[in-house]
Amino acid sequence: MANYPQQPSKPKPRIDPNQIPSPVQLRLNDEQAYQQEYYGTMSQSFSLPLPTTHFRTIDQGNCNPRFMRCTVKEMPQTSDLIKDSHLPFGLAVQPLADLHPEDEPIPVAIATNPDGPVRCTRCKGYINPACRFTDAGRKFTCNLCGFNNDVPEDYFSHLDMSGQRMDLDQRPELQRGTVEFEVPEIYWTRQPAALRVLFALDVSYSAVNSGVLEAFCQTLGETIFSEHAFPEGTQVGIMTFDTAVHFYNLSATLDQAQMMVVPDINDMFLPLSNDSVFVDPIKSRDVIENLLSSLPTMFAENRAQTAVFGSAIKGGLLGLQNTGGKIHVLQTVLPTTGPGALKLRDDPKLHGTDKERQLLAPQDTLYTTMGKECVNEGVCVDLWAFPMNAYVDISTLGVLPALTGGDTHYFWNFNKQKNLEGFKHQLKRSLIREQGYNAALRVRCSNGLTIDDQYGNFFMNNNTDVEFAGIDADKAIAFSFRHDGKLEDGEAHIQCALLYTTQLGQRRVRIHNLRLPVTSNISTLFKQADLDTSVNLLSKQVISQAAKKLSQDLMAQLDGECVRILAAYRKHCAASASPGQLILPESFKVLPVYTLGLKKCAALRKDTNLNIDFRVYNMRKLKSIGVGRTVQWFYPRMIPIHALINGDYSNIPQQRLSCDRLEPNGIYSVEASDATFIWIGQGVTSDLLQNLFGVSELGQVDPEMQQVPLLENNMSQKLHQVLSTNSQSNMNPLKIIRQGLDNGYEFGSALMEDETFNQMSYVDYLCMIHKQIQNEMERDKHDQLVSTASYWAYRY
Structure with a gap:
């Protein structure tokens, strides 16, 4: 038996653990889809890459999703539509995020006007690829508020037969979803200086x-x-x-x-x-x-x-x-x-x-x-x-x-x-890492949308500007939206502007633009929902309430969010299905396991053994990290290292986070939020130990090692390549767990699908969620009957 907290003996569940949805297969499929392909940011033929995927990007006028992702890939036209769906509605912004090494660097555009970049007179939005030029190039229409602006004389260009500016090739701000401008003195809070x-x-x-x-x-x-x-x-x-x-x-x-x-x-x-x-x-x-x-x-x-x-x-x-x-x-x-x-x-x-x-x-x-x-x-x-x-x-x-x-x-x-x-x-x-200071960030939206609230680690002097004394590539902020009107047909637009001083002492504004189709169809809304961004927003919202609400109330809130979303899909998109059947939307089918991961994390779980400083540290960290880090936190990557012997490095094997997946003759790494675990089964062969650790017996593996040794053999080198694909694993302490020799409690607690910290296993949690969805549907059916009866009673 493996050395970790043993799972209590239970009757065989009604749900086959091998058949329930898993983030593992979703991530592997997405990695394979983008191994050879670039993601074009305006492409209709490729789905938005998962934030855990190592994808390469071509900026075609929408920003790289590493910088900005919305919880929905098509915008709900009305507040009633998003209310009926119960989907999270917001945005995650990581304005200085690292690019893929093969991505083109962010272009720096030239502001020809002494007042800085061209902006809308009404809403102060920055010129961008979605602005339309009219009146032979003398006017431009703001894509955010619809105002018709005069084009400054020093920015004027004639239009070609298709209505495009003749100087389009020289204007990255009119082609790229992300661009930077060096800005003049009116944008300074003090004389810019190197860091x-x-x-x-x-x-x-x-x-x-x-x-x-x-x-x-x-x-x-x-x-x-x-x-x-x-x-x-x-x-x-x-x-x-x-x-x-x-x-x-x-x-x-x-x-x-x-x-x-x-x-x-x-x-x-x-x-x-x-x-x-x-x-x-x-x-x-x-x-x-x-x-x-x-x-x-x-x-x-x-x-x-x-x-x-x-x-x-x-x-x-x-x-x-x-x-x-x-x-x-x-x-x-x-x-x-x-x-x-x-x-x-x-x-x-x-x-x-x-x-x-x-x-x-x-x-x-x-x-x-x-x-x-x-x-x-x-x-x-x-x-x-x-x-x-x-x-x-x-x-x-x-x-x-x-x-x-x-x-x-x-x-x-x-x-x-x-x-x-x-x-x-x-x-x-x-x-x-890339960083800046003296920073302020503002998000502007199309008419009909507005920012409702902000979540993260920052300061605000007013209701619109998010201020940072310093900001870096790892920091992210989440915003929730609300409708203040009906969105027009076509596209909705979001623009994020970060004003900051670079490490070199240059005052710049970095602009990220995103345009999304507008929909009035709830089935389309669910199909185009982005679970990873939704989990980032939900986790930041819940943690922001931790000092005000009881732990059990927060847990119930998370369960309620999960149930309402899935019940809304059942009601509006799969009403004809059998009541006893668990129906999950394709886009949100792993919401329950991510919810469970959030409930089990050190920031929220009820644990008398948990150091209070460590809990608060985790809370603050979760409030600051981006979408990819968030979902990896709630469901880490577990790699069967022994499978690398015959495996292809381009397809890194992964396993579900359960003790049932561990083989005594295997070696596994789990890249948890605060540690990288390597679990070594007691039946591992001498050859495998020799190739990876340079020893022939399990007892000779040093449990105190800080780094896995890099040895002169193919398998050792593969292991180091694989671990390097997750930069977070390099920053976490390494913890070696030798089955039967070391205490595996911490490792066992990272196996999110098992019963840990007085929280259900994934299978049991899914059964509970299913039952609550059925109860929600019954309540809704009862309310409709009461409403219909009241209507006829009133009429007669």
Whole structure:
């Protein structure tokens, strides 16, 4: 038997587990469909690729779906139509998302007018491929609001016989779904400058004694001088803090860094000029490397039991207030002194109870105030939390990353032997991914549509602009729509505009455009629904309510959403089917298993053993990630590694997430949200062990390894190729589970189709959903009979 939580013995289910819908086959089919084909964004012959697919794109006038996806691929014409369907109605936007390596880069268009890109006079939408030019080229009609605008003189072009501009080939903004403009001074909030990055390091007793400071400094030194770490012009600074804050002069003219201490943590000031604090890392490389290697020794005898997080942030703000930038803060302890001092309020007795909600709200409003100040100054905060078996109140400290568009990274009981490689990958990704700062984002829609609400990690000063002190390639925002009128026949249009400063210090606006057909048919609406985007929106909506609602109410809400959607399909699209038959819409047939995955995730599940900081970390992460990461979170990829022996790398084999799928002579990897598991069966052959791990017996496999060794054989190389197809797996710690030798509880909990965390198995959950759908149909039938009886009673 496999070493994981055993499933209780139950009667054979009425549903055959092999026949129920699975994300595995859907993903494999989609991967195969796009192996040889490019996805044309205006193509009618190819369906929209799944976000888990490694697809290549040709921008034909709609934006790449990596940037923007709607929950429906055809827009409901009226509010009644979307209400009858109960489908989620909204949009997921990941404005700086990574492109496929073979995709063309985003073109930078030239704004010929000193006021910037051509825009609609009424709605301020940007010129785009769906705008129509009329009156011999002197007018253009806005596709968003329908207003007829004058074409500026410096933008005028004659039209050809088909009504197209003669200069169309020179105007990427009129051909591409995504384009960028460099914008003039009227778009600036301050003088644009190349990115400045400040590393603020906790040097308290906990940070030093645990080895976290040494590991952080070592990794930082390796990362900031690695290839592509920073674009030219980036400046870096280093500060440290315990019960005081220490700034460092890193000038290239010095032999070693000079420390300046600010002892009054309640009255912060900058003791050095900005030119001394922030330097070119290449020119000051010797000084920086010497400081990083010296810090663990400098503070080796430090006995400070706290680290003044609030004062460190205020000091960083002083250094970045004129330019904006990024602060990476290392924190290992609860800050119990100085501005924003926090109390140890964690109570394990509350974990998994209704009162746990008290711990989800920040305990000091100062952090919200500081977060707003950071946004106004364009300063993004990334928190690197490394608590050693202790509570650090991520609910409160994490407010700063959440409001500024940053990340919270959480390493509980950091162990250098187990976690160093995962940390290195996370830090490297954080530094080298595409990013910007001083950002504001707005979504505009066709007449008849409006934005109802926004979900994610950001700040809003008004009802329309989503603000980020910093934004990067991994951040996504979800928007819900509502109708404020009937959509016109034809197409509906959505435009997302991101105004931001690049790492190089250029002020730009990136514009994503999407046009979708309008439908009045509910069957078409279901057929064209996008489940993955819907799950992203639903998860963000539910998590946004977690601090206000009881856990059981959230679970019931998720079940209710699932049932209402599937019952609506049954009622409106499959009414003639037998009542005892489970009918699922093709587009939403794996909604139940994704719903179950959401209910079982650490952000929501009721679990008395779950660390409250870890729960909040998961909540904030889920609110910030894109569509692909979301569905992989709720249903990770499980790969039978042993099948790679005869397999083709272009078709990566996958298995359903159930213990029933594990063979004792097999090896499996599961790429969960917070760990990459490799489960090794006790019957694995010596040859397989030798090829993958370089040993001949199961007991010789090192359970503490941080990376699978890369050996000189075809199978080992295939394994590394496969694991590299999911960048998240590289950033997660590796956990080896040897059947019969290691505790497999964590691995077992990642098997979403099994009964775990007091939640049903997929089969049982599907049976429950089916029963509730039948109940919903019966209630609807009863209500119709009562309504009909009332009508005739009234008439006679």
